[in-house]
Each structure stands twice: as C-alpha cells, then as structure tokens.
Amino acid sequence: MSGTAGAAATDPTRCACWWHLFGAFGLHRIELDTWSGNERAVRAFVKAGFREEGRRRGAVLVAGRRYDTVLFGTVREEWPGGAG
Known part of the structure; x- marks a missing residue:
C-alpha cells in the first residue's frame, strides 16, 4: 500500500468497507458522484470498483467553466463478498 495521501483504497480496504455497507447494513446499492x-x-x-452510471452535462460551474456531474455506483451483486 502506498503512503501517498489521497490514494484509492486497496482491495482489502475496499472489501472491508463493502462488507460493512453491504453485509452489516444490508444495503443494496452504494452511489457517489463528483x-x-x-x-x-x-x-x-x-x-475502488465503482462503475460510471451517468452524467449530468454542464451541471457544475467551477471558476467560470462548466463541468459534468459524474455519477458512480455499485450494487450488492457486484460485491466480491457475494450476491443476495
């Protein structure tokens, strides 16, 4: 694992987080955007294993420039720990 700040989660970290959210909380879906x-x-x-699911074109204005909002998601069936 790299010591670089802001580095993406490693596989064990991803599995632990996904287990907590999908297993302990019983969520079906995890979604985030940027x-x-x-x-x-x-x-x-x-x-980290999320898939791009969609975009809202030109939805964000940063320093006078328009950017898309990008939606990412994953569902329980894509979790390495199991479906169901």
Missing part, C-alpha cells in the same frame, strides 16, 4: 474536472476522484472511484 464533477468531471476532479480527475483524481474519478480514478479513485473506478479503482
């Missing part, structure tokens, strides 16, 4: 200019977050979400 703006398209936040490339580090986009890479981190993908690396």
